[in-house]
Amino acid sequence: MSPDEAPVVTGAEPGSFARSVLAERHPALLGRVSAAFPWPPERRRALDGLLGEVSGGVIAPLPADAHDAGGWGAHVGRSWFEVPFLWAESYFYRRLLAATGYFEPGPWRGVDPFGPFKRDELRGAAVDEELAALDDLGASSGDALLRSALWGNRADLGFRMSASEGDPSASHPVADDSARLWSLLPVGGAAEVHLIADNAGRELIPDLVLLDHLLHTGRAARAVLHLKPYPYFVSDAVTADFLAALDRLRAAPGHAAAGIGARLWSALSAGRLGVGAHPFFCAPYPYEAMPDDLRRDLSKATVTILKGDLNYRRLVGDHHWPATTPFADRVARFPGPVAALRTLKSDVVVGLDTPTLTTLEAGGTPWRTTGTHALIQVSP
Structure with a gap:
């Protein structure tokens, strides 16, 4: 099925997940x-204006002098609920940054509006417990670390604003290509692994632990962590979040986490761990539309691991695909082998076999959006 045949996801349908995000989650986030900062009157007015717009108005343009104003005009003047959901979500976050003055000269330039939420999570007791658990995991427990990175995606702050985290221990991946992933990364194979991150805090830490495992055990000779260039989707990781997570690991004396943090610090200094933040990671387009410079960079990877729901939607296309659509068909234009690690929190899913899909649909619960199911998919 081509994108022209599979309907694009929008928020037009009452009761749909996309509509609930636009009508409920975004106003709640605003x-x-x-409330998170003592915004001056002009910033508060801008935030209130955006709230009124997303609550029932039409899409307004960015300020004419915005550095990227020309790239966001496709759906101005239309209802937020009628345009592609991927675009609407992305543009909402871009408008939020405009309202807070993130890109403008002045005292609020570069201030992450989601920073307080990220810091509170990273300092929380749950992170202490997870770091302590690394002591019992063992340095060679690759499968356990892969599952930790997979289920870490349920720590998405935006998701937890509107639903409980669910219990991953009660579920198994609805698709599991982990054996294929490990076959791409044999010990001593001099692989280069790229990981396109999703959320900061409790999700980013297991991602870093997984990268350390690959480097430390010789499954990768080099790794590259791709982050967002600016705040995006509430909790998506930027470079400052990466450094904060690295410090959190290093500040765990007496635990395996401290050793992991020290090794990652050394790997970063030695160039064995690289960091990227391409502007395309904050664009409202599928990965098949990535620019040539990013395509060349990712083509160097033995495998690129994509984390999270948003990356998955961009990877396969944010359309209502039949769930049995082959994963390989939807990622055929990606520049090299690709692995998706994703906790399901939106409607889009491909690559399921018919018996699995039949069982899931017969369960009577919204398995696509509750974060209680996950997948590991690899191609080729």
């Missing part, structure tokens, strides 16, 4: 951001 309330939290408004």
Whole structure:
């Protein structure tokens, strides 16, 4: 099925997941951001104006002098609920940054509006418990570390604003190509692994632990961590979040986490661990539309691991695909082998076999959006 045949996901359908995000989650987030800082009157007015717009108005343009104003005009003047969901979500976060003055000269330039939420999570007791658990995991427990990175995606702050985290121990991946992933990364194979991160904090830490495992055990000779160039989707990781997570690991004396943090610090200094933040990671387009410079960079990878729901939607296309659509068909234009690690929190899913899909549909629960199911898919 081509993209022209599979309907694009929008928020037009009452009761749909996409509509609930646009009508409920985004206004709730604006309330939290408004309360998180002592915004001056002009910033508060801008936030209130955006709230009124997303609550029932039409899409307004960015300020004419915005550095990227020309790239966001496709759906201006239309209802937020009628345009592609991927675009609407991305543009909402870009408008939120405009409202807070993130890109403008002045005292609020570069201030992450989601920073307080990220810091609170990273300092929390749950992170202490997870770091302590590394002591019992063992340095060679690759499968356990892969599962930790997979289920870490349920720590998405935006998801937890509107639903409980679920219990991953009660579920198994609905698709599991982990054996294929390990076959691409034999010990001593001099692989280069790229990981396109999703969320900061409790999700980014297991991602870093997984990268350390690959480097430390010789499954990778080099790794590259790709982050967002600016705050995006509430909790998506930027470079400052990476450094904060690295410090959190290093500040765990007496635990395996401290050793992991020290090794990652050394790997970063030695160039065995690289960091990227391409502007395309904050663009409202599928990965098949990535620019040539990013395509060349990712083509160097033995395998690129994509984390999270948003990356998955961009990887396969944010359309209502039949769930049995082959994963390989939807990622055929990606520049090299690709692995998706994703906790399901939106409607889009491909690559399921018919018996699995039949069982899931017969369960009577919204398995696509609750974060209680996950997948590991690899191609080729």
